[in-house]
Amino acid sequence: MATVDPAPSDVPTLRVVPSILSADFGSLSDAVAGVTPGIDWLHVDVMDGHFVPNLTIGPPVVASLRAHSDLFFDTHLMITEPARYLEPFRDAGADGCTVHVEVGETAALIALMRDLGLRVGLAANPDTPFEALEPFLPLVDLVLCMTVFPGFGGQSFMAEVLPKIAQVRAAADASGLTLDVEVDGGIDEHTVVDVTRAGANVFVAGSAVFHRADPLGAVSDILRAAAAERSGVAS
Numbered sequence: 001m002a003t004v005d006p007a008p009s010d011v012p013t014l015r016v017v018p019s020i021l022s023a024d025f026g027s028l029s030d031a032v033a034g035v036t037p038g039i040d041w042l043h044v045d046v047m048d049g050h051f052v053p054n055l056t057i058g059p060p061v062v063a064s065l066r067a068h069s070d071l072f073f074d075t076h077l078m079i080t081e082p083a084r085y086l087e088p089f090r091d092a093g094a095d096g097c098t099v100h101v102e103v104g105e106t107a108a109l110i111a112l113m114r115d116l117g118l119r120v121g122l123a124a125n126p127d128t129p130f131e132a133l134e135p136f137l138p139l140v141d142l143v144l145c146m147t148v149f150p151g152f153g154g155q156s157f158m159a160e161v162l163p164k165i166a167q168v169r170a171a172a173d174a175s176g177l178t179l180d181v182e183v184d185g186g187i188d189e190h191t192v193v194d195v196t197r198a199g200a201n202v203f204v205a206g207s208a209v210f211h212r213a214d215p216l217g218a219v220s221d222i223l224r225a226a227a228a229e230r231s232g233v234a235s
Contacts, residue, residue, distance in 0.1 A: 012180055012201040014230065016223045017074055018215070019043040019184070020065075021056065022206030028061075029068040031210060038219045042071040043184070043204045044094070048079035051100065052151035059085070059092035066093030074098070074204075076123065076184070078150045082109060090116045098123050098144050098182075101132050110139050121182070125149060126158050130167040137177060142202070143168050147195070148185025157186025162198045169199025189221040196229040 018039060023031035032042060044062060049055040062073065075094040079085065082099040086109075089097060098121025099109050106122065113120045123144035124133050133143055145165045148155035165181060172179040183195045184204035192203050205222055212218040 012178070014196070014223060014226050015041060015180075015202045016209075016219045016226075017041040017043045017182075017202055017204045018209040018219065019045055019204050019206035020210075021045040022210040024210070028065060031215075032065065032069055032071070035209060035215050035219055036069065036071060038216050040072060041074045041202075042069065043206075044073050044075045046075060046077050046079060046085075046089070047151065048081075051080045051103070052078045054151045059088040062089060062094060063092040072096065074121075074182075074202075076121075076144065076204075078123075079103075083112060086112055086116055086118065090118055095119060096121055096142065098142060100125070101136070102128060106136055107139070110136065123150075124164070126161050126185075130164045130171075133168060134171060137168070137171055137179065138175065140179070142180040142182055143172075144182040144184060144204075145200070146185055147183050147187065147191075150185075155185055157191040159194065162194060165195060165198040165200050187222070189218075189225040192222050192226045193229045196226040 018035050045056055047054045047056040072095045073093055074096050075089055076098045086097055096119030097113055100123045102125060110120055120140045121142035121144055122136055122140045123146060125146050126149060145161055147158050147161045169181050180202045181200045182202035183200045187203050187205045188208035203222060209215045209218045
């Protein structure tokens with residue numbers, strides 16, 4: 001599995017999460033099967049053409065993929081009206097959903113996700129300040145700091161997001177919160193070092209995995225780089 005189980009137990013697990021946005025949708029189940037031996041989460045990007053300027057998939061595709069996979073589906077809803085779709089995605093097989101703080105009605109969305117039995121995630125775009133996330137940290141399981149502007153895969157990593165990642169991790173640690181800090185956008189075996197140092201522990205990687213000749217090997221390379229950085233900091 002592409003995770004590192006840490007010691008002591010209060011240190012969050014390092015986890016590489018391939019994004020199907022960069023996979024071959026013509027043979028999606030095969031692409032996922034190719035990386036499954038090395039992962040336990042899969043990132044599912046949902047775009048509505050409104051919140052972001054692109055369209056991707058809906059619940060029927062998630063349901064179809066669920067029939068071929070037992071992975072945890074980490075479902076990122078880049079959509080304007082997530083409340084309408086949380087239950088359909090849950091019913092299709094999503095295990096966790098992440099909504100954007102920019103959409104608004106955040107407390108109500110968190111409560112709805114809890115009621116539906118979903119793992120709760122909250123995302124922020126690169127230019128959204130930490131202060132927009134801070135009130136909700138005790139209420140969620142995961143915070144996703146976008147390291148590109150959402151909408152398209154293959155973008156370049158934005159290093160200016162690193163201070164926000166560090167703020168999220170510091171606030172979580174100060175409050176004794178068990179919180180996954182996820183990053184998405186331009187993550188590869190090089191940029192993962194910086195985000196790990198800042199405090200991220202869940203690394204979404206799309207083109208750095210599925211556009212490589214050896215996707216499973218790419219997952220291992222990213223995890224190895226993150227683990228080496230964490231070990232270096234610990235020492």
